[in-house]
Amino acid sequence: xxxxxxxxxxxxxxxxxxxxxxxxxxxxxxxxxxxxxxxxxxxxxxxxxxxxxxxxxxxxxxxxxxxxxxxxxxxxxxxxxxxxxxxxxxxxxxxxxxxxxxxxxxxxxxxxxxxxxxxxxxxxxxxxxxxxxxxxxxxxxxxxxxxxxxxxxxxxxxxxxxxxxxxxxxxxxxxxxxxxxxxxxxxxxxxxxxxxxxxxxxxxxxxxxxxxxxxxxxxxxxxxxxxxxxxxxxxxxxxxxxxxxxxxxxxxxxxxxxxxxxxxxxxxxxxxxxxxxxxxxxxxxxxxxxxxxxxxxxxxxxxxxxxxxxxxxxxxxxxxxxxxxxxxxxxxxxxxxxxxxxxxxxxxxxxxxxxxxxxxxxxxxxxxxxxxxxxxxxxxxxxxxxxxxxxxxxxxxxxxxxxxxxxxxxxxxxxxxxxxxxxxxxxxxxxxxxxxxxxxxxx
Numbered sequence: 001x002x003x004x005x006x007x008x009x010x011x012x013x014x015x016x017x018x019x020x021x022x023x024x025x026x027x028x029x030x031x032x033x034x035x036x037x038x039x040x041x042x043x044x045x046x047x048x049x050x051x052x053x054x055x056x057x058x059x060x061x062x063x064x065x066x067x068x069x070x071x072x073x074x075x076x077x078x079x080x081x082x083x084x085x086x087x088x089x090x091x092x093x094x095x096x097x098x099x100x101x102x103x104x105x106x107x108x109x110x111x112x113x114x115x116x117x118x119x120x121x122x123x124x125x126x127x128x129x130x131x132x133x134x135x136x137x138x139x140x141x142x143x144x145x146x147x148x149x150x151x152x153x154x155x156x157x158x159x160x161x162x163x164x165x166x167x168x169x170x171x172x173x174x175x176x177x178x179x180x181x182x183x184x185x186x187x188x189x190x191x192x193x194x195x196x197x198x199x200x201x202x203x204x205x206x207x208x209x210x211x212x213x214x215x216x217x218x219x220x221x222x223x224x225x226x227x228x229x230x231x232x233x234x235x236x237x238x239x240x241x242x243x244x245x246x247x248x249x250x251x252x253x254x255x256x257x258x259x260x261x262x263x264x265x266x267x268x269x270x271x272x273x274x275x276x277x278x279x280x281x282x283x284x285x286x287x288x289x290x291x292x293x294x295x296x297x298x299x300x301x302x303x304x305x306x307x308x309x310x311x312x313x314x315x316x317x318x319x320x321x322x323x324x325x326x327x328x329x330x331x332x333x334x335x336x337x338x339x340x341x342x343x344x345x346x347x348x349x350x351x352x353x354x355x356x357x358x359x360x361x362x363x364x365x366x367x368x369x370x371x372x373x374x375x376x377x378x379x380x381x382x383x384x385x386x387x388x389x390x391x392x393x394x395x396x397x398x399x400x401x402x403x404x405x406x407x408x409x410x411x412x413x414x415x416x417x418x419x420x421x422x423x424x425x426x427x428x429x430x431x432x433x434x435x436x437x438x439x440x441x442x443x
Contacts, residue, residue, distance in 0.1 A: 003206045004192055008145040010152060012414025013104070013208040016055060016406050018043050023060075024207075025092070026402035027085065027103040029195065031072055031238025031261050032357060034084050035064040035399045036092040038100065039386075041406070050223060050383045054407045057400075059386035061096025063088045072238035072257045073108035073212070075194045082201045089204065102205040104402050105195065107152060108212035108239045110187030114253045114342075116157070117143040120179040128161075128170045128178060136180045137413030144184035150192060152211050153185040154413040157249050168247075183251050185211055208409065212236070213243035213253040215401030218408065220355040220379030220394075221245060230351040231344075232379070233335055233368075234397060235358035237261045240331050244344045251347070254338045258331050260358030263324055270323045271315060277302045282361070285317055288325045289363035328364060332371040353379040357395035 003011050016022050021042045028035040038061035043054065065088045069081030089100050119140035123132060141154035159167040160179035170178060196206055216234035217226070226245040234241045236259045244252040263286070267278035285299050296316050303311040339345050352374045354365060359378050368376045380393060381400030391399075 002193070003196060003209065004150050004189060008150055009141070009154075009414065010150055010192075010209055012412075013406060013409045015410050016041060016043075018054070022055075022406075023098065024403065024406055025089075025100045025103045026399060027089070027105045027199070028396075028399040028402060029070060029073070029081075029085070029106060030067055030108075030236055030398070031070055031259060032067055032236070033064050033395070034067050034070070034088045035062070035391075035396065036085075036088045036100070036103070037062045037399055037403060038092050038096040038098055039384075039403050041403075053383055053404065057384045057403050059384060061092040061094075061098065062388065062391060063091025063093075063095065064391070065091075067237070069198075070238070072259070073110075074191050075198050078194070078198055078201065081198045085199060085204075086202045089202065100204060102207040103199065104208045104210060104405060105199065105206050106212045106215055106398050106402055107187060107192065107195070107209045108236070108241060108255060109191035109195070110189075112152070112211060112213075112241075112253060112255050113149075113186050115144055115184050115186070116251075117141075117182050117184055118179060119143070119182070120160075120177055123175055123178050125174060125176055128173050128175065130171060132178060133159075133171060134413060136178050137182065140180050140182040141184055141413050144186050146186065148189050149186045150189055151184060152187050152209055153183070153214060153250070155183045155185075155250055156411065156413075157181040157183055157251055158247070183249070185214075185253060187211075208405070210402055210405050211253060212239070212398050213241035213255065214250050215399075215405060216241065216355055216397045217243040217245055217250060217353075217401070218404040219381040219397040219399075219401035220353050222382070223248075225351055225353065228351065229347040229349055230353060231339060231348045231374075232353045232355060233332075233359075235259060235331070235354065235356035235364070236398075237357060240335060240356070240358070242335050242338060244339075244342070244348055246344075246347045252342050252344045254335075254342065256331070256334050256338070258327070258334070260356075260361075263327050263358065263361075266323050266327050267320070271301050271313075272304050273301050274304055281320060282324065285320055286324050287317065287321050287362035288328050288367045290318075290321060290325065324361070325367075328358075328361065328367060329371065332368055336372050348374070350374045352376045355379040355381075355394040355397040357393075359394050 040058045041055035068084040069077030117140045121136045159170045161175040217232040229246040232243045238259045241255040298314040300312045
């Protein structure tokens with residue numbers, strides 16, 4: 001059964017147990033890499049530093065592969081993408097000594113659209129229950145429904161009770177009219193269905209879909225930043241995403257189809273070298289800082305034919321910078337303009353966190369401070385035990401955010417997984433559900 005429902009919503013994630021440990025698996029599908037992590041979540045006291053953390057996360061298996069068949073978050077070759085996902089999941093399974101059946105997956109394709117809506121429902125003076133909250137959230141989310149699009153996230157920004165705003169959780173209160181201001185994030189169906197098809201072909205199912213900018217913010221922001229208002233810019237391989245958090249809530253996002261891979265392409269074209277050699281030059285010697293004492297140092301650039309040392313040329317590091325810097329400047333300027341048009345620039349104030357693999361380029365933080373005119377820090381994923389040293393950098397923020405997401409998923413509206421006709425309502429989502437589907441199809 002597809003995670004994408006016929007009514008325009010995506011089925012919700014089952015809540016985590018507050019009393020016993022859970023094992024979850026995530027899949028970060030990006031342009032440059034695909035990463036699978038299996039982790040055990042242990043209930044704990046809610047963190048005072050990291051927002052929304054109700055469980056400690058212990059990584060027990062991880063696998064990552066070079067991405068194949070994916071471009072800017074879109075599946076462009078089913079066979080190659082399926083093979084990369086299989087290898088990645090297999091490596092994580094071997095390390096954890098577990099078999100993965102379902103995964104939480106990130107979404108950066110499908111032209112993400114972020115909208116704000118308000119809704120009200122009548123309560124008739126009785127005590128507000130979770131059912132009333134679900135009803136008002138559903139009423140707000142329905143405003144965003146559109147043909148060929150699905151609601152990925154439907155998050156409350158704040159509630160109002162009888163016209164009094166600023167209520168974070170109205171459950172248990174009494175009143176006559178319950179209102180909500182909501183942030184609803186939608187995406188086109190076709191890229192989501194193709195991603196789901198690719199994962200299903202690897203004999204896996206999707207437990208939940210999470211927008212990449214939301215996941216990155218969950219991993220890289222600390223509590224004060226998400227409370228006071230901050231922007232998180234995830235500079236990935238094929239896309240750069242923007243997310244805005246305020247009062248601890250995810251209130252806006254945007255994405256542009258430019259990332260670190262475009263810098264690699266610029267180098268490959270400008271230096272007439274292969275993509276893998278251009279990527280190596282970018283990682284080892286790339287910088288966006290003009291001048292400097294090492295600007296005239298030279299590096300060897302293999303020719304596109306790659307026929308030994310005689311076909312190599314010498315290029316100064318300053319020439320590499322002249323190729324890299326314009327693309328990074330263009331990316332940051334586009335993000336700056338998107339933030340200004342969103343109307344949330346004042347909510348962000350001076351606080352910006354850069355994360356993602358492309359944020360590791362030398363000097364990106366300084367360049368971002370100049371272009372955005374804000375205080376910028378490079379954010380790394382925090383609060384996860386058992387991550388290998390190589391996976392502790394900004395490139396793994398989205399993957400870590402997917403591990404955090406189940407801890408905060410309960411605040412958003414999503415229809416129950418077994419609400420649609422045709423589901424066997426066992427409440428397990430496991431083998432009994434699949435047995436019921438097989439029996440119905442056999443009759």
